[in-house]
Amino acid sequence: MQEKLLEILKHTAEAEAVDWLENHLAQQKEGFAQRPFYYAFSGVSRHFDKQSTVTVNTEDEEALSKATPGFSVANWDEFRLARVILLLTLAEQGKDTFLETLNALINTADIREQVAIFSAFPLLQYPEELVPLAREGTRTNIVDVFDAIALDTPFPMRHFDDEGWNQMVLKALFISRPLYRVQGLETRANLKLAEALSNLAHERWAAGRYVSPELWRSCAPFLTEQIISDLARVAEDENPNQKAAVALIAANSDPDKKLAGLRDDVASQLDDAISGRLTWDTLGQDLEQALLAAAA
Amino acid sequence: MRFLDSHVHMVSRTTDDYQRMAAAGTVAIIEPSFWQGQPRTEVGSFKDYFNTLIGFERFRASQFGIKHYCTIGLNPKEANNERLAEGVMELLPLYICKEGVVGIGEIGFDDQTKLEEIYLRKQAALALEADLPIQIHTPHRDKKTGTIRTMDVLEDVGCDPFKVVIDHNNEETVKTVLDRGYWAAFTIYPHTKLGNERMVQIMREYGGERIIVDSAADWGISDALAVPKTAALMKEAGISMEDIQRVCYQNPLIAYGQSGQLKEHDWEEAKGVDPKELFEGNTLLRGGQDIAAAMASKVIT
Structure with a gap:
């Protein structure tokens, strides 16, 4: 998955930015350390184009949904994709390091970082540990963050219990979000x-x-x-x-x-x-x- | 005319201020981290405060079509609580590379204690490491000595004066600050510090080079419109439009733009209020207000 996402990022991103990201990934694979990871995760904003949207062709879409049904990066910006790529490296660091670092990130994340973190959830391990974070996230007042959790993603459908699901659907309606982009409305319907x-x-x-x-x-x-x-x-x-x-x-x-x-x-x-x-x-x-x- | 208020504590301000600022032409603001009127007792309070600066306050400003940036740092008053200060120093690396963080600030001296100097040095070194500008708070008491001491410390650490904005200047400090190559900012408060008319005199004497006007509006009596109001007064007093534009917009853009996080196209390409962010129930613009109409009635020319 990480390689495929890098390939998609390369369609639009500047070569210099991609080099920076790949160098960092290589370093982290040799020996993971939190502080450089924090710098890289926030520092994405210093290397990639703030406004650039990634382009995804049919082949990309098919590869992504084959690997993780329901997962898509359509309409993502470069910051979001680059950060999700970084999170996939974090996810390889063992449960304790992964969860401790993820919690530190989420507790200090700006809006676009939160969007990226929640976007990565369908790809990450230990969903039972992620569900409380996502549920807390749906309490946000910030639309982009809510959307990253609720729209165009299979995570809530697969992992939320009925209470969490129902709260999310009610809030989506309450704040006028497009419900057809919530995956699993039929399968998760309940009285x-x-x-x-x-x-x-x-x-x-x-x-x-x-x-x-x-x-x-x-x-x-x-x-x-x-x-x-x-x-x-x-x-x-x-x-x-x-x-x-x-x-x-x-x-x-x-x-x-x-x-x-x-x-x-x-x-x-x-x-x-x-x-x-x-x-x-x-x-x-x-x-x-x-x-x-x-x-x- | 467009304004960039490079020092304003919006967490303490109301939506009325945001409306009036937008109506008066303020397109972008920088919110420095500061103390909040009473000392914090836990490091976690700083974390949540920084989160507000990069999160909800940025969102709130966006609802009024204003671009919000911030500087992150440990303020000098709370540098005197060593336990807290050490905890904050551990937090800072999580924040300083974030999008829209345009510098380390506001840091400097308050009572001019040893601890204040220690954390000024540490944060100046952090700014060098991250290649970020610095926003300096100068003390209210014994200002001239404190300002000179601040510059001595910064130069000792190896900071480039062109990447440092020294704030809260007055007639006594401005000359030495400019002579040593720093940006000199002036805070315009209605009753204390510097009134608008004194600012006009300073402009007459020093011109517009490396001078910045800001409001530093906070939880005390202060004026979120200080920058556009001072600009209007300068115009009446015959200061050139070019110089007014420099001190109220261009200079802070250059100084903090050195972070790479503050660019004119951030607001030039924005189409006002993002309609996607306006939704029932959660918008700050309750009851479907027409913000453009609300603003249009309050334009200061």
Whole structure:
């Protein structure tokens, strides 16, 4: 994995920066020492381009997801990738050194360093030791840090317990993060989360506030009376994106036809959902684009 | 006109200040590590403080379109607690190479004790090792002696005066500081230290070379708009726009830019407030405020 990541970094990074990194990795492989590691980890910002984004071709993507399903470096900047490469060397230093150094790093990390550390989690050993760090990390007020833990990564899906998972999904909705980029929404769905999401929707409705249609995706396997009545309300919304959520559940997650009475309200979206033109991913992408456009 | 306030303690300031600073044209700020009004009793308090400077405060500033940098160091007051000071010295290597850390600071003398000198020396050596600029705090009491002693120590360690900003100067210290090749910064406080009008007199006498104006706004009575206000006063007093731009923007950019961590394109290429960082619930801009409109009503020209 480390070699592949270095190869990707080389697509864009200055040769001088890559040389510096490779020299450091070679030194650390001969004999690991904490202080030079700290200097290198923070010093990435002195060698790589602050604004440069890495480029990833199809072959790279395939190699990464073959090695670690769900792992991707798409849209990463050079700082993030270079630091994850360094962390993979740290991970070879034995459990005690690894965890002690990782804790020191995380306790003194700036925003971009935190992003890099959490991004590396799917690649690191001892996930049971990493879970509390990731859970603490989701309490952040800083979007980039939250995103590094929750979005486009298989770590929470594989390692969070239900409590951690549910808190993360609720917070992602609460702070308007694009839920379709959370991996494992279907496999990790649970009744407790579905009920909490329904309650969140009710609070929002009471306050006259927006409820993302992505919220209902985690409720799909749990068509309780309350959730069916919630979906009836969503089906009556004039916004086609709201109707889309009902259509997606009716098309894919309703073998007992509990939503039969709502199908007419969302007929057009239902056609799209059945034909596959509309999926939770296409809906999520549309919502994300709209949110970014509105903010800009 | 754009301003760079190279000394301001934003952890003690409100979002009103951030709004007014952005409206007045402050595009970037440097927050030195300092003491927080009462002595810390644990090394961990320093760690969390440094984390705030490189973390949440940077994020907070970004919400107002202001680029936030910092200097990291053990301040002279708390250098007198040896147990604490040793612990902080062990922490510093974790921070000094980080992105946006533009120097070691603010360090120097307070009571001018032996311990203060020991940690000034150690931190000056660390700045040399990391090739970073130094931000110097000069003492409030017996300032002239303390300022000269600081420069003696720095030169003894081997520091290049062009990489050192000596702050809190006054009419008594400025000449020797400039003569020895250092950057001379002036802190503009509304009632104490230096008022804006005295600054105008100093500019008349010394011009704009290697002089820097800052606010050092903190938890006491101070003015986060000291730099733009002083600039306005200088303009009224007939100081050239070129010199005003130098002392309020260009000079700190050159001095701290020597860290490689402070570049004009950091804010020139930024598109104001990052929309990705504005989200319900967690943004500091509560209730969907229009920050541009809030700022536009307060522009100081």
